[in-house]
Amino acid sequence: MDLEVNTLKNKQISRWDLDIFSKGSQGNFSLQLELDGDSISAVKADRGYLHRGIEKCFEKSLWFNVMPYADRIESETSVFNELALCLSVERLAEIEVPLRAQYIRIIVCELTRMTSHLKCLAKIAKACGADTATHFLMRDREKILDLFELLCGARFSLNYFRFGGVQSDLSEGFIERVVDLCDSIRLRLKEYNELLSYNFPFLERTAQVGCISKENIFKYGITGPIARASGVLSDVRRSRPYSLYNRIDFEVVHHALPVGINGGSIHDRFMVRLKEIYQSVSIISQLVDSLPAGSVKEVLIQQDFCVPEGESISLIESPRGEFGCYIMSDGSTSPQRIQFFTPSSKVFEILPEVLKNCTLDNFPAVVASLDLSLAEADR
């Protein structure tokens, strides 16, 4: 094994191979840990187990058919995949999206952001042994997934966005339930804060643990909540507003620390995501209050739909960071190339760096706080 072992503390070296099927596996990737006592001294990580050749599938299908493939890059945050693809195609084909459809897209995207953050918080809580908080967080996530089922019949892989709009208008009662959900989530966030955020055992497990410095954030190109927890103001919705984000009032949550304090710990990543859920609730409330009437789709995409020859690119802020879609078209009914670039690919590269010098009991919490999605990394 060609691991680079850095410093040896106790010189009680052992090795732990965590394959994807082993009991301590943290996800769909394999880890080889070199342990010095209970401290991790070197890490080798391998991925590719979830490579499904989705980018080749795009090239084999029609523009009319690509949305379900885009969905399945990352099923739990599928609307972000769909949105990135739609923005690229609409830009190249110069398709206008009705205003009502743009509002609906952002509402669904922010609801999905909330589900993703709630799941990540639940994973962190479970890794730290806080089972009560895990159940509470997943319970609230289920309410949002019920809304998706009301909207389009699916909890994950919604297949709801279309080029030029969305599949269909909002279901009856959807907006009222969204308003009720927003009110209840605001109360729940206070509950999670009291239960967990400054709970002493939780702080012991998470504060100053798994720190990622600003230098490493820039070196590895990390974006999203991980970057914001390390004090880097990085949010595509603010720096490069797309869709309606230039009209919405929201705060970019980041962790601003005094000089000399290590930022980017598990606790910082937890708090950033918790506060971002509150921001998503605020965004949804603004959109729901001003939702315009009108159509949700003005262009009917059929099997002979062609995208004009050329290239386009779109960049959006997914729950895990900067997410983009590059398309190249030869003017035919099939894509020449569709490439997605995802935040988890870059986060996977920093994993060995973050895990070095962690202890074995902290290692699941560190991995959980990075919110790796191997589905979107491997595609």
Place this chain on the structure above:
Amino acid sequence: MEISQLITELQEKYSEHLIEIGSFGNIQELVCLSVKAESAPLIMRVLRDQFEFTDFISLLVAETPSREKKLRLSAFIRHQLSGSELVIRVDHSITGTDQVFVIPSLSKIWNAATSFEKELGDLFGVFFEGNNYFEKSKKRYLLPDNWEGFPLRKDYVFPMEFLDIPHSRPVGQSEPDEHGFGG
């Protein structure tokens, strides 16, 4: 850093290395610099060191649909302070099936390019010279180690079987077997 100012300076000092300066697709505000393949490392270092484009967003690789088949590599970078974005493009001619391209690695200039080089190198058959993964490991990154060929190439032919598992059902089989499976 204004992009127009950057373009002026590049045209003054490095004009022999540039092929074309235009826009990326129909996105007028996104400037695309087409550079010669051998000059790409120099231009990229200048952009990073002199003009402070320190953020690496993505490496985009595609085969162009033109009659002269080309492998197009586009590096999407950003100025850390102003947020200005830029695309640097290099085209390589494709002369044969399963041709392996040897290209200087961008990971020496922007470390964030590492993951893209590993993935796209595996799928398009590009050897990024200087990338630690390619130097040390002879294994595939996303694909199984004994996979042959580069799937994202347009001339790629899917294997009919892998590890003795057939890719699809043989033509003509329409009856279930003796155990009642298939058909």
